[in-house]
Amino acid sequence: MHDASLVLGVLNGDDIGHEIVPAAVTVASAAAARHGLRIDWRPLPIGRRALDSHGSTLPEGTLETLATMDGFVLGPIGHRDYPKGPGAINPHPIMRKHFNLFANVRPTRSYPGIGCLHDGVDLVIVRENNEGFQPDRNVVAGSGEFRPTEDMTISVRVITRLGSNRVARVALALARSRRKLLTLVHKNTVFKLGCGMFVEECYKAARDFPDVTVNEVIVDTMAMRLVRDPQSFDVVVTTNMFGDILTDEAAGLVGGLGMAPGLCIGDGDFAMAQATHGSAPDIAGTGRANPYAMIDSARMLLDWLGRRRGIPQAVAAADSMQRAIIATLADPKARTGDIRGSGTTATMTAEIVRGIEST
Ligand code: ATP
Numbered sequence: 433m434h435d436a437s438l439v440l441g442v443l444n445g446d447d448i449g450h451e452i453v454p455a456a457v458t459v460a461s462a463a464a465a466r467h468g469l470r471i472d473w474r475p476l477p478i479g480r481r482a483l484d485s486h487g488s489t490l491p492e493g494t495l496e497t498l499a500t501m502d503g504f505v506l507g508p509i510g511h512r513d514y515p516k517g518p519g520a521i522n523p524h525p526i527m528r529k530h531f532n533l534f535a536n537v538r539p540t541r542s543y544p545g546i547g548c549l550h551d552g553v554d555l556v557i558v559r560e561n562n563e564g565f566q567p568d569r570n571v572v573a574g575s576g577e578f579r580p581t582e583d584m585t586i587s588v589r590v591i592t593r594l595g596s597n598r599v600a601r602v603a604l605a606l607a608r609s610r611r612k613l614l615t616l617v618h619k620n621t622v623f624k625l626g627c628g629m630f631v632e633e634c635y636k637a638a639r640d641f642p643d644v645t646v647n648e649v650i651v652d653t654m655a656m657r658l659v660r661d662p663q664s665f666d667v668v669v670t671t672n673m674f675g676d677i678l679t680d681e682a683a684g685l686v687g688g689l690g691m692a693p694g695l696c697i698g699d700g701d702f703a704m705a706q707a708t709h710g711s712a713p714d715i716a717g718t719g720r721a722n723p724y725a726m727i728d729s730a731r732m733l734l735d736w737l738g739r740r741r742g743i744p745q746a747v748a749a750a751d752s753m754q755r756a757i758i759a760t761l762a763d764p765k766a767r768t769g770d771i772r773g774s775g776t777t778a779t780m781t782a783e784i785v786r787g788i789e790s791t
Contacts, residue, residue, distance in 0.1 A: 436745040437470040438502045438737060443478040445507025447711035448721035453507040455723035455781040456705070456730040459756075462785045463734070463749035474501060479509055483519055490523035495530050503703040503737055505730050510711035524706065525569040528561050533696035533704055534595060535602040536561040536675065537732070540662070540682040540692070543761045546771035548686045555665040556610070557682060558603040559675025561696060563590040566672050591626040591671065596633035602697065603669035604641040610666055614638070616648045617670035617678065630671055651678075658682060679708050687771045690722025695732040701740045705729035719776040722768040727784065728757060756787030 444453040457473055464471045476494055483489045489511070498504055511522035527533070536559040542548035562569055567576030570590040577587045600616075607614040616634045620627035631648065638646045649657060651674045657664070658681055670678065683692035692708035707725035715721055731753040738746025760766050766783035767773030773780075 436468055436743060437472065438734075438743070438746065439472045439474060439500075440733070441498050441501050441504030442473050442475045443504060443506045444475075444481075445711060446479040446481075446510035446513075447508065447713045447716035449479070449507025449509075449711055451716070451719070451721050451777050452707075452723040452726040453505060455777055456505055456726040458781055459723075459727045459753060459784050459788070460730045460734060460749070462788045463731075463753045463756075464745075466752060466788055467745045467748040469734075469743070469745040469749050476504075478506075478523055479511075480514065483514065488519040489514060489521055490526060494523075495527070498527075498531075499702075502701070502741075503705070503733055505705045505726075505733065507726065508707060508709060508711035510713055513713060522568065525566065527704060528696055529569050531702055531704065532562070532698040532700070533702075534560065534562045535599050535697050536694055536706075537602070537606065537697060538675075538679045538682070538692060538694045538708055539728075539732075540679075540686055542686045543691075543758065545764070546687045546691075546761060546767065546773075549659075550662055550685055553662045553686055555662060555682065556606060556667050557675055557679050558599060558606065558667060558669045559679060560595060560599040560670070560672045562672075563592060563595045564672025564674075565589045566676075570672075589623075589626055589673075591629050593629060593633050596630040596671075597637050598699065600634040600637040600669055601640075603667050604637055604644050607644045607667040608641055612644050613666035614644050614646045615654075615665055615668045616646065617651050617654045617668055617674055618648065619651045619674075621650060627671070634669065654678060655681060658685065683708060688722075690725055690768065690770045693725045693728035693732060695729060695736060697736065701737070703733055703736050705733040719778060720769055721777050722770050723777050723781055724757065724761070724771075727753070727781070731757070752788050752791060753784070755791060756784045759787045760784045 514520035539556045542553040570576040579585045618627035689709035696704040731750045734746045735750035760783040764773045766775045
């Protein structure tokens with residue numbers, strides 16, 4: 433068994449990141465203390481503030497420093513508002529690529545009373561993270577988009593056997609630990625080669641998971657079925673862009689983007705907690721940001737690291753976070769306005785901490 437200790441980076445990101453990342457650290461610290469887990473949090477500058485202080489939104493040495501740690505919490509990045517110029521880059525695709533965090537695990541769960549469109553939703557979308565249609569990460573150099581003439585743009589979609597197979601394995605292992613159903617989402621009716629290869633590799637990987645039932649849904653049908661019967665899904669695996677879109681749709685079913693956590697993982701023991709939502713500049717500084725997605729992402733990080741590294745204290749800390757989160761979501765005075773509450777980031781965080789400390 434490992435020492436009951438973890439070293440975790442803390443990168444606030446932009447806008448509401450400065451509110452919800454400290455909330456996640458506060459909650460995870462309370463749970464760790466309660467269960468005998470020592471977390472050494474190491475803050476690092478990133479985003480707009482790092483641009484001002486270090487001349488780059490991803491200061492030199494950040495990746496090397498993170499590599500010495502067990503994982504990290506990354507707040508939302510508001511890259512669309514960065515000034516144009518050197519040093520103002522979107523850091524998170526670089527991080528996902530650098531650490532080979534090819535699987536983006538995004539759960540969707542409904543809770544009573546918070547304005548979900550359906551009850552009984554409990555699904556996880558595993559989105560391929562490092563190839564597909566995303567031009568900022570699907571090539572080693574240059575961009576996956578180019579403009580040969582003024583009037584023509586070509587966007588390249590990259591699908592590989594390795595990338596498809598390994599993300600399928602993450603999804604299959606997850607399905608095995610849940611209700612043992614995996615849905616492949618693709619459009620091989622049109623993308624015969626690209627989606628065709630993705631599906632082929634998913635089925636190849638599934639041979640090693642005979643206990644998991646695998647079915648397929650075409651992406652446009654999936655968009656409709658998510659709205660009509662989301663309860664019929666357990667784990668879903670899909671390519672990058674389809675996953676990007678479907679995870680926001682799934683969030684919309686259960687109270688919005690504030691309810692959409694995520695964990696980026698790869699083959700190693702290193703992971704990045706990152707909520708699905710953006711930096712929400714429209715509500716930054718108002719105290720209205722829902723910290724659930726970020727807190728639950730940190731919970732996923734502790735749970736995953738605890739299981740991968742054999743640290744039961746981390747798993748226990750994650751479990752106690754989960755219980756306190758569920759209890760807090762049931763309290764309209766504690767929870768935030770986006771999920772039918774009258775509380776703030778601070779009240780929600782304090783109530784989750786109180787729940788952890790009182791059980
Ligand atoms: P990106 O493309 O970077 O993911 P986005 O365009 O999806 O960003 P967001 O920043 O996620 O935009 O914000 C979309 C809307 O959701 C905004 O109105 C924002 O206030 C709201 N929102 C996002 N996150 C939260 C949150 N944690 N709590 C409350 N509202 C949120």
